[in-house]
Structure formats: C-alpha cells, structure tokens
Amino acid sequence: MNVWAIANQKGGVGKTTTTVSLAGLLVELGFRTLVVDIDPHGSMTSYFGMDPESPGESVYSLFKAASEGRMPDPGRAVHPTYHPLLGLMPASTALATLDRQLGGRDGMGLVLTRSFARLASRYDYVLIDCPPMLGVSMVNALAAANFLIIPVQTEFLALKGLERMLRTLGMVQRSRHSRLDHVILPTMYDRRTRAAQEALDTLNARYADKVAPTLIPVDTQFREASKIGRPLSAVVPESRGAVAYREFLDWLADYLERA
Amino acid sequence: MNVWAIANQKGGVGKTTTTVSLAGLLVELGFRTLVVDIDPHGSMTSYFGMDPESPGESVYSLFKAASEGRMPDPGRAVHPTYHPLLGLMPASTALATLDRQLGGRDGMGLVLTRSFARLASRYDYVLIDCPPMLGVSMVNALAAANFLIIPVQTEFLALKGLERMLRTLGMVQRSRHSRLDHVILPTMYDRRTRAAQEALDTLNARYADKVAPTLIPVDTQFREASKIGRPLSAVVPESRGAVAYREFLDWLADYLERA
Ligand SMILES: Nc1ncnc2c1ncn2[C@@H]1O[C@H](COP(=O)(O)OP(=O)(O)OP(=O)(O)O)[C@@H](O)[C@H]1O
Ligand SMILES: Nc1ncnc2c1ncn2[C@@H]1O[C@H](COP(=O)(O)OP(=O)(O)OP(=O)(O)O)[C@@H](O)[C@H]1O
Numbered sequence: 001m002n003v004w005a006i007a008n009q010k011g012g013v014g015k016t017t018t019t020v021s022l023a024g025l026l027v028e029l030g031f032r033t034l035v036v037d038i039d040p041h042g043s044m045t046s047y048f049g050m051d052p053e054s055p056g057e058s059v060y061s062l063f064k065a066a067s068e069g070r071m072p073d074p075g076r077a078v079h080p081t082y083h084p085l086l087g088l089m090p091a092s093t094a095l096a097t098l099d100r101q102l103g104g105r106d107g108m109g110l111v112l113t114r115s116f117a118r119l120a121s122r123y124d125y126v127l128i129d130c131p132p133m134l135g136v137s138m139v140n141a142l143a144a145a146n147f148l149i150i151p152v153q154t155e156f157l158a159l160k161g162l163e164r165m166l167r168t169l170g171m172v173q174r175s176r177h178s179r180l181d182h183v184i185l186p187t188m189y190d191r192r193t194r195a196a197q198e199a200l201d202t203l204n205a206r207y208a209d210k211v212a213p214t215l216i217p218v219d220t221q222f223r224e225a226s227k228i229g230r231p232l233s234a235v236v237p238e239s240r241g242a243v244a245y246r247e248f249l250d251w252l253a254d255y256l257e258r259a
Numbered sequence: 260m261n262v263w264a265i266a267n268q269k270g271g272v273g274k275t276t277t278t279v280s281l282a283g284l285l286v287e288l289g290f291r292t293l294v295v296d297i298d299p300h301g302s303m304t305s306y307f308g309m310d311p312e313s314p315g316e317s318v319y320s321l322f323k324a325a326s327e328g329r330m331p332d333p334g335r336a337v338h339p340t341y342h343p344l345l346g347l348m349p350a351s352t353a354l355a356t357l358d359r360q361l362g363g364r365d366g367m368g369l370v371l372t373r374s375f376a377r378l379a380s381r382y383d384y385v386l387i388d389c390p391p392m393l394g395v396s397m398v399n400a401l402a403a404a405n406f407l408i409i410p411v412q413t414e415f416l417a418l419k420g421l422e423r424m425l426r427t428l429g430m431v432q433r434s435r436h437s438r439l440d441h442v443i444l445p446t447m448y449d450r451r452t453r454a455a456q457e458a459l460d461t462l463n464a465r466y467a468d469k470v471a472p473t474l475i476p477v478d479t480q481f482r483e484a485s486k487i488g489r490p491l492s493a494v495v496p497e498s499r500g501a502v503a504y505r506e507f508l509d510w511l512a513d514y515l516e517r518a
C-alpha cells in the first residue's frame with residue numbers, strides 16, 4: 001500500500017487541492033483510494049460535503065481511542081464519497097486540541113501508522129492532507145507515509161517556508177531512523193508574473209533533482225470544482241489544472257517505479 | 260492605542276498580506292506602528308528580512324519569560340524595519356511548541372495584553388498577524404485586540420472556514436466577557452471567475468453588515484512586493500492592490516470613528 005503525505009507548513013499552497021486532484025485521478029484509474037484529513041480546519045472534509053464540526057467517527061476518534069489504550073477498527077472512521085473506490089477519513093475540529101492533550105505523551109506518534117496497517121488489504125493508496133502547522137498529527141502523518149509530496153507556491157515567501165519544511169522532514173527522519181523520499185511540486189504557477197518565473201528558477205537551482213518536472217498552473221476552475229465538491233478532473237477533464245495533475249501523476253508513478 | 264488582530268484559521272487567505280499592507284499605509288500617514296508576528300511559520304518576519312529560526316528577542320521570549328514568572332520590557336523584542344515609524348516583533352519557530360508547553364496552564368492567555376499595555380505610549384497602532392490555527396498564541400491575540408479583521412478569500416472552501424472563525428470569536432468573547440467587533444474583508448477577488456462572484460454574494464447575504472464594502476482584487480504585484488520586502492504601496496503606489504487597501508483603510512478609520 002502506498003501512503004503519501006501531502007504537507008507544507010505554509011498555508012494556502014495547494015495541499016488540499018493536490019490531495020483531492022490526485023485522489024480523483026487514482027480512482028479514475030481504478031485504484032482503491034483512501035483520503036485522510038488531519039487538518040483541524042477540515043478543508044477536504046468540507047470539500048466532500050461532510051462537516052468537520054460533527055463528522056461522526058473521524059481521524060480524531062483514532063487518536064482518542066489510542067490515548068485510552070483502545071484500538072477500534074479504523075474502518076469505522078471511513079465514510080463513502082461521490083466515487084465507489086474513494087473513501088474519506090474526515091477531520092474533526094477537535095483535532096485542534098490534540099497537541100494540548102497528547103503533545104507531551106510518548107507513543108502517540110504511531111497512531112496513524114498502526115491504523116493504516118490494519119487497512120492495508122482494503123486500499124491501494126492512502127493520501128493524507130496535512131494542516132499548515134507542525135504538531136502531533138503531522139508527525140504521525142510523516143511517520144506513516146512512505147512518500148512525501150510538498151506543494152510549493154511559486155513565489156518568494158513560499159520558498160522560505162520550504163526550507164523549514166525540509167528541516168522538519170530531516171528531524172522526523174532522524175528520529176525514525178528511516179528515509180522518507182519527497183518531491184517538491186510547484187503550484188499556482190502564473191506565467192504572467194516575473195516573480196513566479198524567478199521563484200521557479202530559485203527552486204530548480206536550490207533543489208534541482210527534488211523538483212517535479214511538472215508545473216501546476218493557476219487555473220480558476222479549481223475554485224469552481226471545490227464548489228461542486230468534485231475533483232477538477234471529474235468536472236472539466238481537459239482543464240489546464242486537471243491535465244497538469246495527470247502529467248504529474250504519470251511522472252510520479254514512473255519515478256516511484258524506478259526508485 | 261488601536262490593537263488589530265488579523266486572523267482566519269483558513270490558510271493562505273491574505274492575513275500576512277493584509278497586515279503588511281495596512282502597516283505600510285499607516286506609517287505613510289505618520290502613525291507609529293508595531294507589527295507582531297505570532298505565526299510559528301514567520302511569513303511576516305521573513306517578509307521584512309528577518310529569520311524566524313533565529314530572530315533573537317521575539318514574541319516567543321515574552322511567552323517564555325511569562326511562563327517563568329518574569330516580565331521583561333517587551334520593547335526588547337521590537338526590531339527596526341525599512342521605515343522609521345514601523346517596528347516588528349518577529350515570530351520564532353519555537354512558537355510551534357507553545358501549545359505543548361503552555362496549553363494546559365492557567366493565566367497564559369494575557370501575555371500579549373500585558374506586553375502591549377507597557378508599549379501603549381510608544382505606538383498608535385499594533386497589528387497582529389495570526390497563524391492559520393487556533394492555539395495559545397491566537398487566543399492571546401484575540402484577548403489583546405480591540406478590533407478583528409478577518410480576510411476571506413472569495414471562494415467556496417474559504418466560506419466554510421469563516422463559520423468556524425466566527426464560532427471561535429464567539430467562544431473567546433464569552434470567556435473574556437467582552438465584545439470584540441470585527442469586519443470581514445473579501446480578498447483575492449478575481450472578477451473573471453463566476454465562483455468569486457457567487458462567493459461574494461453568499462458573503463453579503465449571510466453576513467451583510469459585517470462585510471467591508473471594499474474588495475481586495477487579485478493583483479500579481481503582491482508577489483513582487485513580497486520579494487522586495489516592502490508593502491505594495493511603497494513599491495507600486497497606484498497598483499490595484501495598494502489602491503484597494505487604501506480604500507479599505509479609509510473606510511475602516513471612518514467605521515471605527517462612528518462606532
Ligand atoms: N493551481 C491552482 N490555481 C488556482 N487556484 C488554486 C490552485 N490550487 C489551489 N487553488 C486555490 O487556492 C486556495 C488554496 O488552496 P488549498 O486550500 O488547496 O491550499 P492548502 O495548502 O490546502 O491550504 P491550507 O494551508 O489552508 O490547508 C483554494 O481556494 C484553491 O481553490
Ligand atoms: N490580493 C491578492 N492578489 C494576489 N495574490 C495575493 C493577494 N493577497 C495575497 N496574495 C498572495 O497569496 C499568498 C498567500 O497570502 P498570505 O501569505 O498573505 O496569506 P496568509 O493568510 O497570511 O497565509 P498563512 O495562512 O500561511 O498565514 C501569498 O503568495 C501572497 O503574495
């Protein structure tokens with residue numbers, strides 16, 4: 001089972017959009033896919049029409065059960081979506097209290113890893129949409145993942161955030177004694193602005209072999225798709241955004257095959 | 260002294276851009292202004308050329324000192340910027356550990372309030388740039404502020420986030436037994452997309468008198484300005500973005516005068 005974390009501590013760079021877009025393409029290809037929302041804000045949960053204020057069984061229930069020494073079937077926290085091959089593990093706003101409740105406790109870094117191990121026979125891909133901050137849930141996601149996708153907006157401030165994300169990644173890898181391969185995905189590329197081109201040049205100069213060859217362009221249709229609650233590829237299959245994510249997924253599948 | 264918090268738990272809606280833009284305009288008008296970065300990600304700190312990994316005295320030092328029972332002069336955490344009337348209290352990445360360290364303790368909700376009281380004679384305006392999450396630092400900011408600006412991207416997902424932000428505001432007001440007036444500022448308005456217009460109509464229908472009459476349009480020059488580390492009004496004074504923030508500030512000054 002492939003477990004991909006989509007993370008960047010900078011806000012608004014396209015994490016949720018990337019998770020939803022890739023999941024939409026994977027189910028079109030016939031893969032059983034689970035999307036997991038660990039952001040207390042619950043953007044992806046809202047995207048698919050559920051309410052993070054009252055999701056029922058959610059990612060939070062897994063943490064709460066673990067803190068009480070229980071380990072219920074994680075499948076109970078999976079809800080159906082618009083597509084038969086796509087399951088959603090929703091976020092709950094209660095996730096915002098995790099750090100205060102569990103931050104100091106040992107052994108809470110593997111709750112997601114253990115949950116996904118029990119779901120391994122049911123899914124081909126698990127995609128985790130991370131919040132724009134470092135905390136218990138993000139550390140869990142990086143521990144559970146076998147690959148990391150870092151969306152980065154092609155602009156100056158976002159590059160600063162990337163250095164921090166990569167330092168965090170280094171920290172988690174050292175404590176886990178394992179390597180987590182990653183790729184940097186340039187998003188919201190606006191070819192009309194000089195700043196975007198300069199940011200891209202800086203990305204390629206500094207991180208060369210880690211930057212995906214595919215750019216995700218600015219495409220206003222993403223906003224339309226989020227209103228309908230479907231991935232863009234399911235709404236406008238030939239839109240610039242959908243085509244770009246398809247190209248990225250093709251490249252990524254090939255990259256992981258060769259790795 | 261006016262203390263404005265710029266907050267929204269949704270990421271990437273223009274909080275930092277709004278804080279920097281308003282501060283740039285206030286110093287042009289001759290007001291002594293302090294910008295405070297409480298986001299562990301430190302976007303505004305980076306924007307003004309400082310490094311949130313090693314800022315020296317910062318917002319974090321105030322919290323750390325308070326947790327040790329000390330209360331040094333908060334002025335030591337203020338650093339100079341490009342403009343003589345503008346001071347910056349930088350973020351530190353260590354802010355990310357605040358919730359784990361202080362979350363459960365009492366009396367840590369008024370650290371910023373007490374610090375700003377000691378700076379009251381030195382500044383006319385204090386603007387607080389908040390992180391995209393609810394935690395100790397955001398609760399502090401809402402307690403210290405006498406007005407709240409909520410930037411909201413004009414798109415579907417962002418509207419979901421707004422309901423959550425207003426619920427949070429209600430919670431903090433009840434625990435403080437005081438009202439914190441607020442305004443909703445529509446940002447990144449892209450007149451080319453239907454989704455933006457629909458989102459705006461929904462905002463005005465649901466929150467009518469709380470929505471600022473000024474829209475902040477999409478303006479790619481914001482990215483150029485962030486690369487230079489100056490507010491847009493200092494770089495391209497007649498740009499659409501700078502003009503819009505000037506109109507918003509005029510309206511806000513009048514609104515607060517009448518309130
Ligand atoms: N390529 C794109 N072109 C245009 N708009 C985009 C693109 N990608 C994302 N968006 C829009 O930008 C906004 C932010 O995207 P998104 O919510 O996916 O970011 P995020 O990193 O998940 O944010 P958060 O930090 O809050 O979790 C959304 O309104 C989304 O529709
Ligand atoms: N009106 C606008 N037009 C175009 N781009 C904008 C506008 N406002 C902000 N931006 C850009 O959008 C990105 C996100 O803005 P900003 O960093 O201010 O959001 P934020 O809410 O502070 O994000 P975070 O949640 O990470 O703190 C930045 O690249 C910024 O330059």
Ligand SMILES: [Mg+2]
Binds near residue numbers: 017043044
């Ligand atoms: Mg998101």
Ligand SMILES: [Mg+2]
Binds near residue numbers: 276
């Ligand atoms: Mg910000």
